[in-house]
Amino acid sequence: MALLRRLLPVNPWKALAIILAVLNLKSLPLVWHLRLLRSLFAHIRISRTRLKTLPGPSTLFQPLITSSRSSPYECDYNLHKSNSTYFSDFDLGRLGLLVSLCGKGIDITRTQLREEMPNDTSGFMTALGGVAVNFRREIKPFEKFEVWTRILTWDRKWIYVIGHFVKPGSVKPRRYVLQPWKNSKSEPEDHEVAGADKKVNVNSKPLIFATAISKYVWKKGRLTIPPERILRASQLLPPKAEDHETPPTSSTPQPEGNSVDAANSTSISLAEKVTPDNASEVLAASLAPKPDSSTWSWQRIEDERLRGMKIAEMYGGLEQLNGEFKGEDGIALARS
Template identity: 30%
Template sequence: MEYVSKKAFVVGVPAALIAITHLKSLPFAYTVRSWLLLKALIKRAKQHDLKPDPLFTVVSQDHRCYLDDIDYNQHMNNSMYNKVLDFSRIHILYTIFPKVMMEPDHHLFGHNGGVVTLFRREIPSLAKYKVQSRIWTWNEKWLFLQHRFVLVDDKNTVACLAVSKIVFKKLSGKTVPPADVLELCGHDITNNKYVEERRSRNWETAQHILSLDKLREDPYAWSNL
């Protein structure tokens, strides 16, 4: 019996340590995390009668770089940034657009159309960091979200900047302009000088991101010639 207990300890402790340090890679971990976040956001939205937060509200989420997040350089793997941003996009949509997300009669859905990430500093293993996100700008088709990954240190070092572009579509596939969606959700953007000034100023930069779509028109063949 004593032998069995020692064997269980030798096997169980390392297994438990691996599980704890790789929590986000366990089966269904991503789904469970998404569900818990959605549950909290839906509860909050209902408590506020689906009234949205102010348009340019910054939402923030706390994270830690666990061992299943890192690559062979011992810092957060590049692919993890976009995975983490999934939770930030959910947070923004249910905070700024609760009526669209929670009233099914609108038949409107926000879809991620692409992400641009700019790395500035590494996020070391086991380091704490937070992801801050907010509405950046929009045009007649695209809504742009602005994100930043901030290390929880003495200097609040910005490790990464990112931009997501969101498109709103009906079930029929018809695109709905972001301005219409914002108005539907209760944001007063018509004749709002501050909102338009901020939107247009940020658009001067954001519009260049759309030029990346020209990659589809590259005339050079994908061969070794």
């Protein structure tokens, strides 16, 4: 053992510990917090870029992509990424998305509320109301994956965010709106691309590992801030019809058939038929790129919001699970 110590510059146990730490870097204590802070500051800068370029409503439903890899500590006894670890990766995507799109709007709304309610000293916060994940394929140890996170829809109280865990390369963006330096020189850099028939590098069936959905609410004390107010302050919504009013939760009207352009009609009709059996296919279809050859008018955004509400209402039905608690029976199997 003494000879081995002389031959090896580092204690073998220390070397093994260092190797394990490097292989599981994202799972070490406080690393998630550092990744979260890094994502926060990076997307604050991206948010400022968005306001300078002013792509406006055309970016509202576009995804933000975060990349990661499954570490050994994240894997369970089946040697694939444990189901509980999907939430931490989805956290980073959601934070980046909301900061990039709504960061400035949150600041503006907070200032307005302070002026409107000078006697109210309660804080302004963004609260997570729930998360659910639907698993489709396993993620193996050390396997890379991407999380495509985007806004799905909103009502008077909640804004719903959806995230797809996707195999890298199965879906490739044609361009990056807020990172033009990553775009191909052959692609235009303005926020509206000419030519609706332009080919897009997207597979017909992208390889999706899992799909997650969450809902957020903005609060100042006990006051709920409608998501539409935040989105409008973020310059993400065009002028709306004077007689329009965003319906409350679980009360979404059908979109008008003659107001939907041809590019969106297929997706809306599919969403109208969404059931628990085909929900995963509908979620996968949401990865399809949205045509950007025409302006995102208020009606077009409203049609897309209504399409997303069909899925969000199914997710909202999980609230009924709270009533299934049987603790009042006073009987349990065991305690561990």
